[in-house]
Amino acid sequence: MKTLSRNILAAIIIGSTLFLNACKKDNPVPEVNQEEFDGAVFNFIELEGHDDHFHETTDTTKVILKADGSASPSHMHLTEGHTYKLLINIFKNNRIINQEFIDEGDIHQFFFIPSKPDYIKYTYLDRDKNDRPIGFVGNVEVLKADNGAFDFKVVLRHGLNKAHSAAQAWDNANYSQAGGATDMEAEFEIHPSEHDGHDHEDH
Amino acid sequence: MLQRLLLFIAILNLANTAMALPLDSCNLIFKGTVIDGNTNTLLKGATIIINGQIKASSPEFAEFTFNDICPGLLIIKVTTPGYADTDTVINITSARQVIIKLYASSKNLSEVQISASRPHVHNTAISSQVSNTDLQQARGSLLAEALANIPGVNMLRTGTGIAKPVIQGLHSNHLLTLNNGIRQEGQQWGAEHGPEIDPFIAGRLTVLKGAEAIRFGPEAVGGVILVEPAELPQKKGIQGGVNLVGGTNGRYGVASLMLEGAPGKLKGFAWRVIATKKRSGNIQTADYYMNNTGTDELSFAATLGHKTKRLETELYYSRFNTSIGIFNGAHIGNVTDLTDRIANGRPFENGTFSYAIGVPRQNIVHNLFKFKAGYQLNPVSRLNVIYGLQRNNRQEYDLRRKISETPSLDLVLTTQTLDINFETFSTNGWKTTAGLSGLLQVNNSVPGTLATPLVPNFDSYGAGGYLVARLIRNSYELEGGIRFDHKGLSAAGYRNEIIDGTTNQVFYTGNRKFNNITASVGGVLHINDHLDIRTNVGSAWRPPVVSELYSDGLHHGTAAYERGNSMLTAEKSYKWITSVDFNKQKVQIQASAYVNLIYDYIYLQPSNQLYESLRGVFPTFDYKQTDATFAGADFLMTYNFLPAFGYELKGSAVRARDIKNQLYLPWIPADRVENSISWNIGGKPENFIKLGYQFVAKQTQYNAGSDYAAPPPAYHLLNVNAGTKIRLPNRYLNLNCTINNLTNKLYKDYMNRFRYYAHEMGINFILRASYNF
Numbered sequence: 001m002k003t004l005s006r007n008i009l010a011a012i013i014i015g016s017t018l019f020l021n022a023c024k025k026d027n028p029v030p031e032v033n034q035e036e037f038d039g040a041v042f043n044f045i046e047l048e049g050h051d052d053h054f055h056e057t058t059d060t061t062k063v064i065l066k067a068d069g070s071a072s073p074s075h076m077h078l079t080e081g082h083t084y085k086l087l088i089n090i091f092k093n094n095r096i097i098n099q100e101f102i103d104e105g106d107i108h109q110f111f112f113i114p115s116k117p118d119y120i121k122y123t124y125l126d127r128d129k130n131d132r133p134i135g136f137v138g139n140v141e142v143l144k145a146d147n148g149a150f151d152f153k154v155v156l157r158h159g160l161n162k163a164h165s166a167a168q169a170w171d172n173a174n175y176s177q178a179g180g181a182t183d184m185e186a187e188f189e190i191h192p193s194e195h196d197g198h199d200h201e202d203h
Numbered sequence: 204m205l206q207r208l209l210l211f212i213a214i215l216n217l218a219n220t221a222m223a224l225p226l227d228s229c230n231l232i233f234k235g236t237v238i239d240g241n242t243n244t245l246l247k248g249a250t251i252i253i254n255g256q257i258k259a260s261s262p263e264f265a266e267f268t269f270n271d272i273c274p275g276l277l278i279i280k281v282t283t284p285g286y287a288d289t290d291t292v293i294n295i296t297s298a299r300q301v302i303i304k305l306y307a308s309s310k311n312l313s314e315v316q317i318s319a320s321r322p323h324v325h326n327t328a329i330s331s332q333v334s335n336t337d338l339q340q341a342r343g344s345l346l347a348e349a350l351a352n353i354p355g356v357n358m359l360r361t362g363t364g365i366a367k368p369v370i371q372g373l374h375s376n377h378l379l380t381l382n383n384g385i386r387q388e389g390q391q392w393g394a395e396h397g398p399e400i401d402p403f404i405a406g407r408l409t410v411l412k413g414a415e416a417i418r419f420g421p422e423a424v425g426g427v428i429l430v431e432p433a434e435l436p437q438k439k440g441i442q443g444g445v446n447l448v449g450g451t452n453g454r455y456g457v458a459s460l461m462l463e464g465a466p467g468k469l470k471g472f473a474w475r476v477i478a479t480k481k482r483s484g485n486i487q488t489a490d491y492y493m494n495n496t497g498t499d500e501l502s503f504a505a506t507l508g509h510k511t512k513r514l515e516t517e518l519y520y521s522r523f524n525t526s527i528g529i530f531n532g533a534h535i536g537n538v539t540d541l542t543d544r545i546a547n548g549r550p551f552e553n554g555t556f557s558y559a560i561g562v563p564r565q566n567i568v569h570n571l572f573k574f575k576a577g578y579q580l581n582p583v584s585r586l587n588v589i590y591g592l593q594r595n596n597r598q599e600y601d602l603r604r605k606i607s608e609t610p611s612l613d614l615v616l617t618t619q620t621l622d623i624n625f626e627t628f629s630t631n632g633w634k635t636t637a638g639l640s641g642l643l644q645v646n647n648s649v650p651g652t653l654a655t656p657l658v659p660n661f662d663s664y665g666a667g668g669y670l671v672a673r674l675i676r677n678s679y680e681l682e683g684g685i686r687f688d689h690k691g692l693s694a695a696g697y698r699n700e701i702i703d704g705t706t707n708q709v710f711y712t713g714n715r716k717f718n719n720i721t722a723s724v725g726g727v728l729h730i731n732d733h734l735d736i737r738t739n740v741g742s743a744w745r746p747p748v749v750s751e752l753y754s755d756g757l758h759h760g761t762a763a764y765e766r767g768n769s770m771l772t773a774e775k776s777y778k779w780i781t782s783v784d785f786n787k788q789k790v791q792i793q794a795s796a797y798v799n800l801i802y803d804y805i806y807l808q809p810s811n812q813l814y815e816s817l818r819g820v821f822p823t824f825d826y827k828q829t830d831a832t833f834a835g836a837d838f839l840m841t842y843n844f845l846p847a848f849g850y851e852l853k854g855s856a857v858r859a860r861d862i863k864n865q866l867y868l869p870w871i872p873a874d875r876v877e878n879s880i881s882w883n884i885g886g887k888p889e890n891f892i893k894l895g896y897q898f899v900a901k902q903t904q905y906n907a908g909s910d911y912a913a914p915p916p917a918y919h920l921l922n923v924n925a926g927t928k929i930r931l932p933n934r935y936l937n938l939n940c941t942i943n944n945l946t947n948k949l950y951k952d953y954m955n956r957f958r959y960y961a962h963e964m965g966i967n968f969i970l971r972a973s974y975n976f
Contacts, residue, residue: 023619023643023645023662024645024662025645025646025647025660025661025662025693025695026647026660027660027695028648028659028660028695028696028697028710029648029650029697030655030697030708030710031650031651031652031653031654031655031656031697031708032653033653033654033655033699033706034603034604034605034606034609034653034654035603035604035611035653035654036699036706036817037817038705038706039817040817065817067701067705067706067816067817068701068815068816069815069816069817069818069819069820070815093705100604100605101604103605104604104605157536158536158602158604159531159534159602161552164551164552166551174543176539176540176543176544176551177543177547177551178551179531179532179550179551179552180534180536181534181535181536181537181540181602182535182536182537182539182540182818182819183536183604183818184817184818185536185537185539185817185818185819186817
């Protein structure tokens with residue numbers, strides 16, 4: 001009899017705990033948003049040509065992409081005939097998180113879309129496990145400087161089919177045909193200037 | 204609370220005892236015959252319900268005899284599949300014999316037996332039922348697809364695997380679904396959240412089109428969907444059925460097994476179990492496959508009932524478990540992605556067939572437990588108690604960086620409902636129902652999603668009390684009701700905010716309380732044996748849901764930044780609906796017209812601001828309130844122009860407007876008409892072939908520029924359906940074959956949220972086999 005009443009008591013306690021738990025919300029827990037990041041930096045590192053190879057110089061121009069999607073500075077200068085290493089770093093909590101994307105390099109790829117053709121040429125320098133380009137590191141060659149400025153759009157795609165024909169050219173404006181979604185999008189102006197003689201006051 | 208309730212019941216009971224009669228004089232003989240009112244032929248298999256208690260099924264004979272009837276008022280309800288229910292009221296003082304006429308409700312009577320169901324729907328309500336033929340054919344499809352056979356009921360789809368019912372232009376939290384008597388509580392606020400119910404469990408699907416808030420409570424603004432299982436068996440022994448369905452599009456297969464029985468040794472007990480498994484792969488449009496559109500579904504339900512002379516109890520448990528692939532061509536990162544895809548009008552890649560379900564996908568598990576008891580206090584009064592416990596776990600997976608196998612949304616919604624009602628009949632033809640209902644709901648986000656949830660954690664509670672009085676006369680019925688509801692909500696959550704260039708999670712809370720009184724009056728006029736006119740005016744309301752109150756973030760599925768408004772008030776609706784039912788030998792007509800005026804209608808308004816982020820630019824939308832009208836008409840006619848040939852015409856039209864801003868409302872079904880001709884081969888209803896033609900007009904009630912893409916053009920579809928019955932030793936095997944979209948047309952429907960990205964399903968050849976033992 002004693003055991004029975006104890007069992008009943010235990011059942012009541014368990015039952016009422018379950019019931020009460022089902023009646024009150026939990027305190028919410030803040031989530032660290034995995035998909036979000038705080039910003040990105042585009043480093044244009046000028047290279048010096050030595051016969052068949054390049055050396056990095058200390059002459060680096062940076063464009064910073066902020067959380068609100070704006071780029072600072074809104075324009076930058078590159079010199080005709082020079083080659084720059086474009087190194088992209090993505091930041092979260094002041095930490096570079098490029099490796100997260102590189103680990104899934106087979107479904108991530110950058111596209112670089114100038115608003116006018118023939119000013120620059122981009123070459124991917126990094127590869128995923130299928131030997132397809134990603135775009136965290138690449139070379140930008142400035143082909144010409146005549147009269148101008150152009151908009152430079154940088155897009156990071158996630159989940160695309162990298163074997164698709166639309167994913168083969170670095171400057172394909174129809175990159176979305178390869179599928180996937182945009183993880184990051186930045187746009188700023190590039191002002192290509194003639195050999196060593198650009199005058200910033202012009203702008 | 205309990206004391207008050209007991210007092211309430213005691214008072215109602217006291218008021219009733221004056222006319223109650225002692226049970227021991229219950230020995231009168233009452234005989235009857237059930238006939239088809241159109242053909243005057245005997246009708247076998249009807250269920251006879253007297254004063255709310257099932258007295259008998261007459262599977263073999265059309266006659267019934269009871270010898271335990273108490274003197275006094277008898278409310279006799281007779282139901283049988285394919286026929287409209289009848290209510291007859293007689294005052295019995297000595298032995299009596301009656302003839303009860305039933306009229307076919309619609310369409311061909313299916314040979315597959317579905318037991319009749321309980322007297323749930325009151326007769327002044329404007330209701331339509333899915334016919335048996337349509338219900339049989341809907342097995343293995345989505346609940347909303349089964350309901351869409353009813354004129355005035357459409358679907359709001361998200362791709363192919365998710366469909367929500369739309370009743371006369373309203374959906375989601377504007378509708379109430381009663382699953383086996385319990386209000387279904389999933390995360391219904393989302394347009395991409397389908398109801399978690401397997402149509403196989405339904406013995407009957409009914410839609411109440413009026414404002415039925417009195418009996419069922421808040422949210423029944425646009426109508427009520429009743430999903431009711433068949434009655435438990437009364438016959439001793441074990442019986443059951445196997446249903447198999449296979450379809451070519453998506454290469455899908457469905458298998459369902461049902462077993463039921465009444466053990467002879469344990470008197471009064473009856474049971475049923477049903478299990479269904481469904482698997483389908485990528486769906487094919489006329490031109491291409493849609494990748495990641497497979498589904499995997501497993502559902503199970505068990506019922507145990509016990510009946511004594513006065514007390515009827517039932518335990519019910521069901522589990523619905525589904526995994527739905529979301530077409531991956533609809534996964535977009537920003538508005539540029541969206542406009543690129545709209546410009547293309549179809550996926551960039553043709554896709555291939557696969558059963559694999561990747562990301563994005565939804566995994567949903569819905570558990571429902573129900574306890575129901577009905578106690579016959581005296582011959583004319585009954586007390587019912589229904590308790591429901593539901594647990595809905597919704598997990599949504601997205602394409603994510605490194606953690607695609609971690610859900611980005613993981614919500615557990617636990618809901619407890621309790622309904623107590625008391626029904627009594629009086630000798631002068633009044634039926635009175637009084638009830639109390641309560642709801643306790645808790646929503647929690649399961650931590651660890653690494654994504655800030657769209658909706659906060661919340662506690663919600665509701666309490667309501669109602670009174671409905673109905674006067675039943677031979678030539679007319681009148682009904683009036685009033686209800687009071689109180690609802691409270693206490694929410695707490697985090698939202699993202701960019702502070703000094705970094706994203707932070709900011710804590711917020713909210714508390715809201717709502718009170719509302721609703722009322723309705725309605726009536727039915729039985730003009731003659733062939734013609735009934737029903738009309739109903741009712742008010743209804745719904746409190747704003749958490750997503751409308753507290754959303755503040757990027758909704759990736761819709762490429763929009765949505766901002767809630769914590770000060771939103773409740774929507775209040777006034778609906779007037781009138782219907783005509785005509786049944787004469789060759790012609791049956793069901794038509795209804797309605798006007799629904801909704802004050803403080805909640806909608807998403809574009810704010811003309813842009814939200815700029817690292818991902819690109821998004822338009823922003825704010826939840827606002829306005830006044831809206833929904834007006835329209837539904838029509839169904841069947842005409843058997845030759846003994847073996849029948850014609851059916853079905854159509855619906857809705858006009859919905861924001862009357863404050865003089866704008867059209869979005870996501871309103873376009874006008875549609877369906878025609879079909881059927882031929883009963885050899886004059887046997889079980890051998891038939893039917894050709895159907897459906898026309899859906901272009902939605903022209905659209906504000907130019909208000910959507911990413913204008914409504915798609917009108918379309919025409921052809922469907923073929925044929926069935927037969929094969930005699931096996933002692934049993935029958937029913938076979939049915941359907942070809943949907945016979946011409947394999949490539950088309951889009953305005954009511955599909957994925958119409959931006961892809962087309963509708965191409966040709967589908969479906970074979971169904973059903974065997975009962």
